[in-house]
Each structure stands twice: as structure tokens, then as C-alpha cells.
Amino acid sequence: MNQSYLTIALRAGFVLFLTAAVGTAGYYSFPLTYPFVIALILAVMINPFVEWLEKSTGFPRGVNVGIVLSCFLVLGAGFLTLVVAEIVSGAAYLAKVLPAQLHKAAFYIERFFTGQIMPLYNQLAAFFDGLDAGQQESIIAQIENVGSGFASSTASFLSKILEMVPLFFAFLPNTAAVLIFSLLATFFISKDLHQFKKGVKTVLPDRLIAGGAAVYAELKKALTGFLKAQLALVSITMVLVLIGLAVLKVNHAVAIAFFIGLVDLLPYLGAGSVFVPWILYLVITKQLPLAIGLGVLYIVVLLFRQLAEPKILSKSIGIHPLGTLISLFAGLKLFGFLGLIMGPALFVLIQALYTTGIFKEIWLFIKGNQK
Numbered sequence: 001m002n003q004s005y006l007t008i009a010l011r012a013g014f015v016l017f018l019t020a021a022v023g024t025a026g027y028y029s030f031p032l033t034y035p036f037v038i039a040l041i042l043a044v045m046i047n048p049f050v051e052w053l054e055k056s057t058g059f060p061r062g063v064n065v066g067i068v069l070s071c072f073l074v075l076g077a078g079f080l081t082l083v084v085a086e087i088v089s090g091a092a093y094l095a096k097v098l099p100a101q102l103h104k105a106a107f108y109i110e111r112f113f114t115g116q117i118m119p120l121y122n123q124l125a126a127f128f129d130g131l132d133a134g135q136q137e138s139i140i141a142q143i144e145n146v147g148s149g150f151a152s153s154t155a156s157f158l159s160k161i162l163e164m165v166p167l168f169f170a171f172l173p174n175t176a177a178v179l180i181f182s183l184l185a186t187f188f189i190s191k192d193l194h195q196f197k198k199g200v201k202t203v204l205p206d207r208l209i210a211g212g213a214a215v216y217a218e219l220k221k222a223l224t225g226f227l228k229a230q231l232a233l234v235s236i237t238m239v240l241v242l243i244g245l246a247v248l249k250v251n252h253a254v255a256i257a258f259f260i261g262l263v264d265l266l267p268y269l270g271a272g273s274v275f276v277p278w279i280l281y282l283v284i285t286k287q288l289p290l291a292i293g294l295g296v297l298y299i300v301v302l303l304f305r306q307l308a309e310p311k312i313l314s315k316s317i318g319i320h321p322l323g324t325l326i327s328l329f330a331g332l333k334l335f336g337f338l339g340l341i342m343g344p345a346l347f348v349l350i351q352a353l354y355t356t357g358i359f360k361e362i363w364l365f366i367k368g369n370q371k
Contacts, residue, residue: 008367011365034178042182043189044220062187069183069190108284215352226348237301237304244293245257272298279291
């Protein structure tokens, strides 16, 4: 084999091996390191505020970091307090109104059953009695198969739901522990962030630092744009729902709009998980004007999300709308629910590596004519 081709093959193999090793190490170490990854992200996010305080107050950096973290915690606690208060108010209203509404729904279901289902059942029973024994046995067998399949599916679904209950309660203390470790790590990382940067510069070569800094700048720009896009989408969804509910004169419109806006972030659930059962209930209880109004509002929200999301995301993170759609679909197929976040994130990473010339540098290294 030609020596140059052998060198290229060895260099390409080295790059692939190094990429696979870093990816594997990151994947298996992530369950142990993710609180500190969160802390590093938070430290980078609050660093501009910390530096501004340093210039304004002249206090030691540790004091400024403590002030910034305390402000963010107070703002977050205040926001959660307002949300919880509104939810409690809405729950109290539901506790007062829901029993009467459920009684009304039960009345309509009972009337529908006696007026529609029972006559149909009698007709089917008369038809069944007119069949011969073989046909009756075949129909009974089919019904038993459908019933057993439905029972199996229901049991499996309930089993998964019940399995999630202890996981949820186990998740709460784990979340508290992760939050505490992340906040403490954020404080220490932010306090010594400049020393960490100096330490990295002394260990890594200048060329690698320059490439990493360029990729970081691109990723920071894309991440900021992604967060702004999601905030814009959620805010507009909440405003649309709030206006619609106010026009329809629905009580506790603010709490409902806030809840629907948060649920709309979940791809598998979305606003339909709130609107569809609500509309069905209104149809059953003969509240057709409100049901029609909510149906129109749901269609408006759905069309907005479908039409605006790719455009807003592409404009915010700097990728083409078609690329956004492809990354969303590919991520969903490859990684499931999390793929709807991982797909665009990987796409942005690849674009950042291409924009900053990292792929070109790797190709020059493989070819052996690195400058």
C-alpha cells in the first residue's frame, strides 16, 4: 500500500477512535458529572452580572457571586410563589365547581347510555339470536380476543403508571440534592472562573484553545437564541390563550394560560392534552358555545406552533427552517422524546464545528499537510 494512503488511514482511524473514546467517556460519566455540568453552565451564564458587580462595587469576587446567586434565587422563589398561589386559587375554585360539573356530566352520560346505547344493544342482541351456532361462536371468540387485548393493554398502561409513582417520589429528594450540589458548585466555579481559564490555557495548546473558543462562541450564540425562541413561543402561546379565555369569559384565565403554555413545551402532550379533554367534556355536558370557542382557540394555538416554531427557531439559532425540521424529525426518530431537544442541539454543534473551520482542520490533519 502507498505510504501516504497508509498515513491517511492511520490518522483517520486515530480521529475516529479519539471521537468515539471522548463520546463514550462523556456518555458513561454524565450520570456522575451532570450536576457540575449544570453548575458550569450556570457559572458562565451569571459571569457577566458578576463582572459588572465587580466593576461597580469593588467587592471581592466571592461576595459578588453570592449576591448574584442570591438575587436569582429570590427571583425564582418569588416567581414560583406567584405560580403556586395562582394554582392553589385555581384548585380551590375547581374544588367548589367540579362536583356539580361532574354530576352534570354523569347525568348526560347516563341519559346518552339509556337513550342510545341500550336500544342499539337490544338490536344487536336480536340480530345475534338470529345467527346459527357457528356464527355466534365466531363472534364470541372475536369479542373475547378484543377484550383480552384491551385488558392486557390497560393492565400494562396501569402498571407503567404505578411504576412511575415511586420513581416520582424518589426523584424529589434526588432533585433537591442535585440543586444543592449544583448551586454550591456554581459558587465555587464562578468564584475561581478566571483561575480555571488560566489553568486550561497552561495545559492545552493555543491552537486547540482558539478552536474551542470559536466553537464556544457559536454554541453560546445558538443556545441563547434557542432559549429566546422558546421563551418567545411560550409567551405568545400564553398571550393567545389568555386573550381567548378572556373573550370566552373563563374563570382563572391567567392560571390556565400559564399551565397551557408550559404544557405546550412538551412535544408529545402539547396544548391538546388540556384542550381536547376540556372540549369533549363541554360537548358531553351540552355547553356547545364554549366548546366551539375553545376548539377555535385550540386550532389557532396549534397553527401558530406549527407555522411559527421552525421559523422562530431558525431565525434565533441561525439555521435554515428546513434544517430545523430535519433535525427535529431525525432526533425524534433516533432518541425519542429527548431527541426533540438533542436533534437541534447536535445540528447546531455540527454547524458550529463547520463554521469555525474545525472540520477543515481535522481534514488537514488527516491528509498530513496541517499548517
